[in-house]
Amino acid sequence: MLKIPGKGRSKDEVFERLEAFRKDDVDWRSGRTWAYVYDPGPQAEEVIKRAYMMYLSENGLDPTAFPSTLRLETELVAMAASHLKGDDEVVGNFTSGGTESIILAVKTARDYARARKPHIKEPEIVLPVTAHAAFQKAAHYLCIKPVLVPVDPQTFKADPNEIRKAITPNAIQLVGSAISYAHGVIDPIREIGQIALEHDLLLHVDACVGGFLLPYFRRLGAPVPDFEFNVPGVTSMSMDFHKYAFAAKGASVVLHRNKDLRQYQLFTCATWTGYTMINATIQSSKSAGPMAAAWAVLNFIGDDGYLEIARQVLDATQRIADGIEHIDGLRLLGRPAMNLVAFTSDTINVFHIIDEMKTRSWYVQPQLSFGGSKENIHLSINPASVKWVDAMLADLRQCVELAKGLSTAGGDDAMQQMLQQLDPTTLTEETLGQMLAMAGIQGTGLPQRMAAISGLLNTLPPAVAEKLLTVYFNDLFRYSKPS
Ligand SMILES: Cc1ncc(COP(=O)(O)O)c(C=O)c1O
Numbered sequence: 001m002l003k004i005p006g007k008g009r010s011k012d013e014v015f016e017r018l019e020a021f022r023k024d025d026v027d028w029r030s031g032r033t034w035a036y037v038y039d040p041g042p043q044a045e046e047v048i049k050r051a052y053m054m055y056l057s058e059n060g061l062d063p064t065a066f067p068s069t070l071r072l073e074t075e076l077v078a079m080a081a082s083h084l085k086g087d088d089e090v091v092g093n094f095t096s097g098g099t100e101s102i103i104l105a106v107k108t109a110r111d112y113a114r115a116r117k118p119h120i121k122e123p124e125i126v127l128p129v130t131a132h133a134a135f136q137k138a139a140h141y142l143c144i145k146p147v148l149v150p151v152d153p154q155t156f157k158a159d160p161n162e163i164r165k166a167i168t169p170n171a172i173q174l175v176g177s178a179i180s181y182a183h184g185v186i187d188p189i190r191e192i193g194q195i196a197l198e199h200d201l202l203l204h205v206d207a208c209v210g211g212f213l214l215p216y217f218r219r220l221g222a223p224v225p226d227f228e229f230n231v232p233g234v235t236s237m238s239m240d241f242h243k244y245a246f247a248a249k250g251a252s253v254v255l256h257r258n259k260d261l262r263q264y265q266l267f268t269c270a271t272w273t274g275y276t277m278i279n280a281t282i283q284s285s286k287s288a289g290p291m292a293a294a295w296a297v298l299n300f301i302g303d304d305g306y307l308e309i310a311r312q313v314l315d316a317t318q319r320i321a322d323g324i325e326h327i328d329g330l331r332l333l334g335r336p337a338m339n340l341v342a343f344t345s346d347t348i349n350v351f352h353i354i355d356e357m358k359t360r361s362w363y364v365q366p367q368l369s370f371g372g373s374k375e376n377i378h379l380s381i382n383p384a385s386v387k388w389v390d391a392m393l394a395d396l397r398q399c400v401e402l403a404k405g406l407s408t409a410g411g412d413d414a415m416q417q418m419l420q421q422l423d424p425t426t427l428t429e430e431t432l433g434q435m436l437a438m439a440g441i442q443g444t445g446l447p448q449r450m451a452a453i454s455g456l457l458n459t460l461p462p463a464v465a466e467k468l469l470t471v472y473f474n475d476l477f478r479y480s481k482p483s
Pocket residue numbers: 096097098099100102132134177179180181206207208209240252
């Protein structure tokens with residue numbers, strides 16, 4: 001077992017080691033990584049880091065002891081609310097990320113229903129299959145049933161008719177995305193808002209990725225429908241600063257139409273022996289660093305700076321979408337409303353394309369097939385990637401040609417049928433380990449080429465894939481001596 005070093009190490013050694021740990025990480029600074037990091041460039045980065053360090057040790061747990069944190073939070077929430085067309089009634093809180101914002105919005109709906117509709121004993125939330133997995137995580141944590149509904153198979157936008165059909169007397173909340181992560185499209189929030197009003201349901205709009213830049217895209221002339229608080233029926237929204245506002249992680253906001261709703265988000269506890277406990281968020285003690293960094297970056301880049309960033313990424317996205325449509329064998333999934341793009345192929349194994357791109361130091365993200373969305377490749381277009389558009393498209397064209405010579409996904413029909421019949425409840429860890437080994441995974445190491453494992457996950461029934469991933473992660477997060 002690893003032990004705390006007997007004697008403290010020198011500062012130099014500590015930092016050398018930390019630096020060395022990063023050697024295999026994706027090289028996000030290069031702009032060749034099309035997911036995970038939202039890079040505002042070196043000038044803003046300096047401001048973010050300084051603000052973060054300045055507030056590193058202030059504790060957001062108690063705004064009476066640290067009024068600075070209250071000031072930061074209320075200013076951030078007010079800026080977010082006005083950005084999303086909220087009025088003075090809109091309230092909210094700063095959270096650690098989209099997932100926390102979403103869990104809090106679902107908790108609010110659950111506790112609101114407990115108070116206002118106590119006859120509902122088994123609450124349900126209605127989720128288009130394109131809603132972020134964080135809603136299913138929230139449902140899992142909060143003992144709520146997620147009701148998944150199909151989306152339009154061409155546009156990948158939520159289908160109001162399907163939502164309407166899925167509403168039972170147990171429904172408490174509807175969900176729409178602006179934009180959805182997988183396909184980068186905006187759900188018809190106006191129609192969903194109407195359904196929410198007709199059925200007296202809450203409606204959360206997940207604007208974690210889209211909330212910040214969409215209003216700028218609209219100002220630049222892009223066709224962005226209303227998705228904000230000006231839409232009747234919308235009761236809460238989430239928007240991440242740590243995505244397209246380019247703040248440091250974790251920085252997001254959850255907003256409610258009014259205080260009456262927000263009260264159900266709060267947690268208080270007066271039945272213990274310690275300090276007075278009132279938490280607006282899931283985290284209790286928390287560094288004020290992310291909040292200060294978010295405040296700093298909004299103030300540093302400013303409205304005109306964000307408009308300029310939006311202009312650049314909008315142009316780059318259009319060039320990429322057009323470029324992909326001109327590559328033989330590829331097609332877009334949906335029409336991106338912002339700067340997230342998904343594309344697939346009906347003849348080529350897209351997982352090989354991803355591996356080929358990796359050999360040329362591009363990181364592009366695989367997305368598995370589900371609910372009528374074929375397995376595909378996802379790109380998030382960042383300011384740092386704008387300079388790479390032509391080079392990336394040229395490499396993509398070549399990688400598609402190379403992938404044409406490689407196997408198509410999934411194995412033969414007999415194998416497919418066998419995998420489909422697997423029963424997750426009877427699968428042993430040993431069998432799952434053998435499946436991982438067949439896909440080239442030994443222990444917790446990952447192969448250079450991921451097409452086999454992605455292909456396997458793509459073919460397995462979701463419940464089996466989930467079990468396989470659990471087995472893998474359960475081993476991954478254990479210390480093993482570096483070789
Ligand atoms: C639409 C959407 N909602 C929620 C989330 C969850 O955000 P986070 O990863 O910050 O928890 C994401 C993350 O990509 C997202 O794209």
